[in-house]
Amino acid sequence: MDAGEAPAWIVLGRDDGSVTAVRLNGDANEEGRDEIPASGLTTWIADAEARWAPRWVWHDTPQWYAGLLAEGVRVARCHDLRLCHAILRDSVLVADTAAVKRSHEWDAAPHVDAEPDTPALFELDDAHHAVGPPADADAALAEFARQRSAILAGPQPGRLRLLTAAESAGALVASELRAAGLPWDAEVHDRILVETLGDRPSSGGPPAKLAASAERVRSALGDPAASLDSQPKLLRSLHRVGVLVESTSRWELAEQRHPVIEPLLEYKKLSRLLSANGWAWLSEWVADGRFRPVFVPGGVVTGRWASSGGGALQLPRQLREAVRADPGWRLVVADVAQLEPRVLAAMSGDTALAAAARGRDLYAGIVESGAVATRQEAKIALLGAMYGATTGESGRLVPRLRRAYPRAMGLVDDAARTGEDGGVVSTWLGRTSPPPSEAWTAAQSRATEAEASGADETRARRWARDRGRFTRNFVVQGTAAEWALAWLADLRTRLTALPPVDAAQSAPRSGPAFQRQPHLAFFLHDEVIVHTPQEHADAAAQAVTDAAAAAGRLLFGDFPLDFRLDVRVADTALKD
DNA sequence: TACTGGTGCGCG
DNA sequence: AAAGCGCGCACCAGTA
Numbered sequence: 001m002d003a004g005e006a007p008a009w010i011v012l013g014r015d016d017g018s019v020t021a022v023r024l025n026g027d028a029n030e031e032g033r034d035e036i037p038a039s040g041l042t043t044w045i046a047d048a049e050a051r052w053a054p055r056w057v058w059h060d061t062p063q064w065y066a067g068l069l070a071e072g073v074r075v076a077r078c079h080d081l082r083l084c085h086a087i088l089r090d091s092v093l094v095a096d097t098a099a100v101k102r103s104h105e106w107d108a109a110p111h112v113d114a115e116p117d118t119p120a121l122f123e124l125d126d127a128h129h130a131v132g133p134p135a136d137a138d139a140a141l142a143e144f145a146r147q148r149s150a151i152l153a154g155p156q157p158g159r160l161r162l163l164t165a166a167e168s169a170g171a172l173v174a175s176e177l178r179a180a181g182l183p184w185d186a187e188v189h190d191r192i193l194v195e196t197l198g199d200r201p202s203s204g205g206p207p208a209k210l211a212a213s214a215e216r217v218r219s220a221l222g223d224p225a226a227s228l229d230s231q232p233k234l235l236r237s238l239h240r241v242g243v244l245v246e247s248t249s250r251w252e253l254a255e256q257r258h259p260v261i262e263p264l265l266e267y268k269k270l271s272r273l274l275s276a277n278g279w280a281w282l283s284e285w286v287a288d289g290r291f292r293p294v295f296v297p298g299g300v301v302t303g304r305w306a307s308s309g310g311g312a313l314q315l316p317r318q319l320r321e322a323v324r325a326d327p328g329w330r331l332v333v334a335d336v337a338q339l340e341p342r343v344l345a346a347m348s349g350d351t352a353l354a355a356a357a358r359g360r361d362l363y364a365g366i367v368e369s370g371a372v373a374t375r376q377e378a379k380i381a382l383l384g385a386m387y388g389a390t391t392g393e394s395g396r397l398v399p400r401l402r403r404a405y406p407r408a409m410g411l412v413d414d415a416a417r418t419g420e421d422g423g424v425v426s427t428w429l430g431r432t433s434p435p436p437s438e439a440w441t442a443a444q445s446r447a448t449e450a451e452a453s454g455a456d457e458t459r460a461r462r463w464a465r466d467r468g469r470f471t472r473n474f475v476v477q478g479t480a481a482e483w484a485l486a487w488l489a490d491l492r493t494r495l496t497a498l499p500p501v502d503a504a505q506s507a508p509r510s511g512p513a514f515q516r517q518p519h520l521a522f523f524l525h526d527e528v529i530v531h532t533p534q535e536h537a538d539a540a541a542q543a544v545t546d547a548a549a550a551a552g553r554l555l556f557g558d559f560p561l562d563f564r565l566d567v568r569v570a571d572t573a574l575k576d
Numbered sequence: 577t578a579c580t581g582g583t584g585c586g587c588g
Numbered sequence: 589a590a591a592g593c594g595c596g597c598a599c600c601a602g603t604a
């Protein structure tokens with residue numbers, strides 16, 4: 001490693017078995033290159049991180065970072081070229097003439113396979129093109145230059161710089177979440193299953209309580225052979241006994257009065273638990289006291305994370321009790337109260353809505369303002385406004401909010417109108433919705449032609465409204481996701497600053513990079529779980545709170561609004 | 577045997 | 589049948 005000025009960025013690329021590291025100065029000019037044998041890569045990166053703390057520029061975070069984490073090495077900052085490309089390619093804050101919009105080799109799907117150097121990187125698809133973004137150093141350098149110039153040339157470079165940094169920090173967090181894992185007590189999980197479903201059957205059949213409720217259903221149907229797991233067959237069985245529902249969904253069934261309803265609802269509940277999070281899930285997804293799902297940053301169009309495998313974002317509340325801190329450790333469980341409405345207030349500059357939210361439950365504030373009568377009404381009305389409800393109680397209440405909070409409601413109404421007209425909308429930091437599909441556009445133009453049928457017009461109108469609800473929600477959901485990324489990134493930095501505990505208090509199952517420090521263990525849109533040594537529990541809880549305040553300032557400056565958290569320190573993630 | 581689409585339900 | 593957004597996953601049925 002050469003001495004010299006500290007590089008601001010180090011671009012990593014893989015070429016024929018070795019790794020090239022290109023050092024760039026603060027103006028992104030090349031200062032030098034190092035060829036690093038694969039065997040020495042981790043050490044080289046750890047040394048460079050300690051010495052320079054550069055921003056690492058690489059093609060795909062999990063492919064570089066999973067291996068480092070496995071050897072106990074963390075990095076503070078990175079620039080994920082694949083994720084940032086996806087943002088810049090569509091962003092209205094980037095000129096259409098920018099080269100990044102045409103570097104299509106970087107339009108790659110998220111990599112679900114988190115292991116580095118696996119054949120996945122070189123897999124061929126049907127057309128015999130390599131899957132995934134380019135991994136070599138020259139391609140990375142060129143794309144990085146395109147991205148930098150796209151950001152800097154735009155009308156609001158600060159926002160895109162923030163967004164790309166936050167997105168990249170999220171990528172680091174996602175890899176770290178997988179490496180550290182969520183502490184999971186398989187015995188507690190098993191106990192919940194046994195209590196709910198009955199003993200685990202030794203020979204493949206259903207557990208006792210599930211079988212019993214199936215029997216009650218079949219008996220109420222008067223058909224000992226009734227099939228309960230096939231929707232069409234179940235529907236026919238219900239019709240035969242006079243339960244004239246159109247679907248077999250819980251909501252519709254609950255409105256019926258018939259002896260089959262109660263056992264059937266119970267059967268559905270139990271069978272859902274067994275098939276989604278039963279013993280098979282436990283043995284597939286929990287190992288060595290940790291649930292290690294794959295988080296997929298940017299996996300949702302709005303910028304929210306998705307997950308792949310294990311249903312990480314759908315863990316039923318019923319099982320939260322199985323989330324257990326290691327001995328001598330604690331969990332800090334925190335979620336944001338009414339994140340999306342608060343974000344809407346801030347991004348629209350609606351001081352009346354911000355005042356309703358400040359220092360209290362936002363829905364209570366709306367009630368106090370007199371716009372609606374009850375908390376429940378406030379909630380339904382606000383959700384309806386953000387989702388585009390037009391009917392029912394929600395649709396009826398929305399106009400009242402429009403009068404009380406014209407700026408906030410104006411923002412989402414404008415977004416809806418733009419979407420219906422075929423336009424694109426953007427989040428606060430500049431993530432832009434995809435343009436309408438060709439089929440959508442074709443349907444709209446067909447409906448305006450002279451020979452258009454009534455059906456053409458109806459369909460075009462329905463699709464337009466569908467898209468309007470999507471863009472309406474996009475601006476809010478997407479900006480909330482940006483706030484959450486800023487929260488995560490800031491929190492991660494604060495936790496890293498807490499001193500490691502001694503070996504005696506370590507939690508070895510969290511892996512070499514996390515066993516002696518508080519670390520993020522779970523993230524779910526507006527909620528985090530931190531796993532922390534007991535002695536740092538209060539500091540970690542404070543860090544969670546401070547990070548939320550910092551995220552609010554980072555996005556919205558001095559706008560007078562707080563992002564209230566519910567923070568608990570406990571041994572389990574169980575709520576209340 | 578592998579796929580796709582529909583249904584239903586878990587989460588925010 | 590949820591009204592009204594965004595997801596992932598299991599299961600079944602129909603098809604290739």
